[in-house]
């Protein structure tokens with residue numbers, strides 16, 4: 001018996017293969033027959049390109065129906081899907097390719113020439129391209145091969161995907177998610193959020209992140225469709241398509257941007273049965289404003305790359321603003337002290353998670369993995385929380401030095417390492433500052449080296465050569481020295497308090 005999650009998805013495909021699985025924003029419709037044909041052909045190309053079971057297929061492409069087919073083709077042949085943020089620079093990619101050593105790397109047609117030498121230098125066997133309209137060398141090769149109709153047998157514990165999460169040490173870690181992890185989480189969410197045939201998901205999230213891929217796409221695959229796929233979040237585009245959908249998923253920034261748009265009215269949301277929010281804290285004010293405008297209470301859930309989803313407010317029952325709801329069925333959550341001892345209701349501690357959703361470990365980092373699990377199998381998330389007497393979990397902060405800007409994670413250490421290497425900078429501390437649009441904005445507090453007259457523009461321009469756009473500081477503050485405690489550790493809380501009003505409510509730098 002194979003536990004390949006692809007088999008479960010395939011069983012959920014509509015028996016009527018002419019039924020629509022997905023519609024793109026440009027009106028292009030993809031039937032189940034089209035989808036299966038793409039998957040079988042891509043599977044053939046991947047296998048011929050050197051992607052054997054267990055080998056990595058690294059993918060840095062824009063959202064498209066073909067991108068979803070590529071994900072499924074990778075699962076089908078038992079290889080490991082490795083999605084990469086399209087904002088990553090060559091400097092960042094160099095690390096991912098060197099660390100994950102993929103057999104195949106697929107990138108956007110417009111950058112493939114510049115990436116090919118980099119991929120080669122990292123031992124990648126085959127580099128292919130994929131554009132958003134079925135263009136590129138992967139689709140071209142797929143047109144010339146025989147379809148692969150098999151599904152490679154895998155065990156539940158075999159790795160299906162690796163998601164890189166930035167590390168507190170500045171080095172990214174690849175979270176290995178198994179076929180069993182993905183399936184258990186997909187089935188749980190599908191059931192608990194009440195998906196039924198006929199549901200239509202308006203999809204505006206990135207396809208390289210757990211939220212857009214393993215929550216949104218996997219649920220709709222299990223549901224037998226249907227997705228309205230947008231190339232990216234754009235409030236106007238979302239509003240234009242919303243009446244045709246029954247479910248919408250987003251990060252809090254999407255909701256604040258929708259609310260800021262004059263065309264977003266009660267009517268826009270009239271056919272939606274469920275709005276889901278996650279990846280960053282949804283402010284109770286946003287929850288209230290949204291309810292006043294649309295009559296909908298947004299369902300907030302909590303998860304992470306390493307675990308998939310852990311908690312959710314209920315579909316039926318009280319959706320409590322400011323909380324992430326109750327543990328999902330089969331997921332055990334405890335709030336623990338530093339020593340791992342469970343705390344009682346109302347006390348703040350680290351959120352720890354155990355369940356079939358929890359990842360297998362970090363790629364090639366057994367010691368790091370061991371350090372983040374308790375001996376009884378609970379994973380230490382690094383998020384700080386509390387639970388109420390009736391079990392609702394509230395996230396109150398983070399034990400890990402992490403910034404979540406517009407739903408994307410930035411580890412300050414990674415940015416500091418780049419800044420500290422720039423000529424003219426003696427040292428830096430990167431912090432999160434409240435921001436009206438992104439929730440949190442990346443800000444850098446910088447000490448110049450003696451005699452240097454570095455300005456904000458130069459720092460930002462130099463950082464942009466190395467870092468993806470969402471990690472680049474939106475504000476650079478120059479100081480003579482960083483505040484430190486008696487142990488010499490930079491007091492980031494002091495900096496956060498001092499500069500918390502750097503951005504206006506709308507998110508403009510003051």
Ligand code: AMP
Nearest residue numbers: 278279280281301302303304305395409
């Ligand atoms: P990622 O691995 O990119 O999904 O990021 C996971 C992190 O996002 C978690 O460890 C939390 O810090 C944060 N997060 C996810 N969902 C929520 C939420 N609903 N409220 C607050 N923080 C969240």
